[in-house]
Amino acid sequence: MKSINSKLFAVLFVGSSLLFASCDKDETPAATVFYQQADQMARPAINTVFVGTADKDAFNTTTPSAMNAAFQTKFQARLLGLNAGYTTNALGQTAAAFTGLLATDVLNVSTTAPTTFFDGTNVLTGRALADDVIDVELILLFGGPNALTGSPTNPGLISDNVGANDKAFLASFPYLASPF
Amino acid sequence: MKRNKILLTGFIVVAIASAGILVAADHIDAPAVTNQPTDITDLYVFRGQDPNNLVFVANTQGLLSPGMTAAAKFDANTLIEFNIDVNNDNREDLVIQAIYDAGSNRMKVYGPIAPSEVGTRSKIEGNLTVEAGITPYGSAPVIGTSSNGIRAFAGPRDDPFFFDLTAYQRIIAGQATSFPNPGVDAFKGTNVLSIVIEVPKSLLGTVTSNNVNVWVESKKKI
Numbered sequence: 001m002k003s004i005n006s007k008l009f010a011v012l013f014v015g016s017s018l019l020f021a022s023c024d025k026d027e028t029p030a031a032t033v034f035y036q037q038a039d040q041m042a043r044p045a046i047n048t049v050f051v052g053t054a055d056k057d058a059f060n061t062t063t064p065s066a067m068n069a070a071f072q073t074k075f076q077a078r079l080l081g082l083n084a085g086y087t088t089n090a091l092g093q094t095a096a097a098f099t100g101l102l103a104t105d106v107l108n109v110s111t112t113a114p115t116t117f118f119d120g121t122n123v124l125t126g127r128a129l130a131d132d133v134i135d136v137e138l139i140l141l142f143g144g145p146n147a148l149t150g151s152p153t154n155p156g157l158i159s160d161n162v163g164a165n166d167k168a169f170l171a172s173f174p175y176l177a178s179p180f
Numbered sequence: 181m182k183r184n185k186i187l188l189t190g191f192i193v194v195a196i197a198s199a200g201i202l203v204a205a206d207h208i209d210a211p212a213v214t215n216q217p218t219d220i221t222d223l224y225v226f227r228g229q230d231p232n233n234l235v236f237v238a239n240t241q242g243l244l245s246p247g248m249t250a251a252a253k254f255d256a257n258t259l260i261e262f263n264i265d266v267n268n269d270n271r272e273d274l275v276i277q278a279i280y281d282a283g284s285n286r287m288k289v290y291g292p293i294a295p296s297e298v299g300t301r302s303k304i305e306g307n308l309t310v311e312a313g314i315t316p317y318g319s320a321p322v323i324g325t326s327s328n329g330i331r332a333f334a335g336p337r338d339d340p341f342f343f344d345l346t347a348y349q350r351i352i353a354g355q356a357t358s359f360p361n362p363g364v365d366a367f368k369g370t371n372v373l374s375i376v377i378e379v380p381k382s383l384l385g386t387v388t389s390n391n392v393n394v395w396v397e398s399k400k401k402i
Contacts, residue, residue, distance in 0.1 A: 035259040035399030037300035038218035041206040042395035044341070048209045056210035063299050064263075064270040064395055082352075104270055106393035107225055109234065111381050113390075115226035128226040129237075129340045156358025157351065160344040166368040167338045172229050173378055174321050174333035176237065176340055179371040180246045 042107040044133045050075045075099035089140040090147040135159045207242040217255035218398040238396045239372040249371045250317040254280035257401035265393040287334035329380045337374040
């Protein structure tokens with residue numbers, strides 16, 4: 001990769017030098033600087049839970065529009081590895097439907113509704129600071145179709161019993177609590 | 181030094197030793213970014229105090245102990261980019277970019293703007309939108325504001341993520357079959373380097389079905 005990057009840089013530098021040769025300015029010509037992807041995320045814990053060790057870096061550098069084709073089958077196998085008894089979840093999703101949603105790792109955000117990861121009624125209208133996203137994911141992974149109607153499949157696995165942050169959030173910008 | 185200190189942090193050692201599966205929102209999620217300034221720990225997008233605004237939060241460099249936080253720095257070679265898809269094809273129609281300028285010790289923000297190319301490579305797009313001085317550890321938040329209503333913050337914050345990571349690791353490793361109650365927040369008392377950008381929704385233009393798809397990327401200077 002290093003040699004490819006160097007070549008690319010050289011090409012870009014030559015290109016911009018030609019461009020600036022015709023300019024009558026005192027500014028030092030600068031090559032366009034490019035940035036190459038290293039990490040990405042949207043929904044919490046997707047890479048860490050669903051992506052196998054060998055694929056973790058690849059997942060971080062695959063654009064969302066290409067993720068489903070590359071990872072849905074693997075996500076489904078992983079889901080069934082974590083919960084062999086999976087049938088459907090509280091949203092009525094089969095393993096294929098659930099992992100089809102998750103494999104394209106984007107955060108759906110409503111531009112009109114209040115924000116919640118999942119509040120029992122609204123699903124994925126964003127992610128607020130106080131949302132207990134881990135419990136939501138555990139419910140959908142392990143809780144079965146009746147997790148929210150009193151009959152979860154694995155009652156000991158649908159909450160980590162940590163329901164809030166250790167510091168209160170702010171009502172106004174920048175919203176996050178001051179550091180420890 | 182920083183990496184050594186991070187590795188000495190007790191529960192990370194436990195996590196690595198226990199299962200080899202590191203679960204922490206997105207903290208230390210993959211080998212190439214672990215303990216690097218490119219490591220994104222979490223993305224939040226939510227309606228602001230003013231409901232006409234959306235707030236975009238990217239947290240990076242997680243698991244900072246209080247003793248490590250004052251020395252933690254943003255990286256001038258790491259671009260943090262919020263990608264926004266407004267027509268539900270999972271391709272970015274708009275980006276909001278944040279890049280640290282070491283000379284002025286400020287976070288510079290560009291966008292929201294349509295990028296000149298989509299995908300895994302980016303360049304800084306358009307003109308500077310807003311900038312904010314980095315808030316020092318222990319100081320009141322420094323907030324940058326633009327004439328069109330965008331606000332920006334960059335600096336250390338308490339990690340808002342909460343999770344009984346250790347219990348999860350035990351379950352995955354087959355050493356436990358349920359979560360204890362009460363659980364223990366493995367992120368209690370740890371900090372992150374946060375970038376918070378609040379944007380009027382009107383700057384996102386036309387949005388299909390009142391839904392945008394958002395993801396955050398870190399990109400390294402090449």
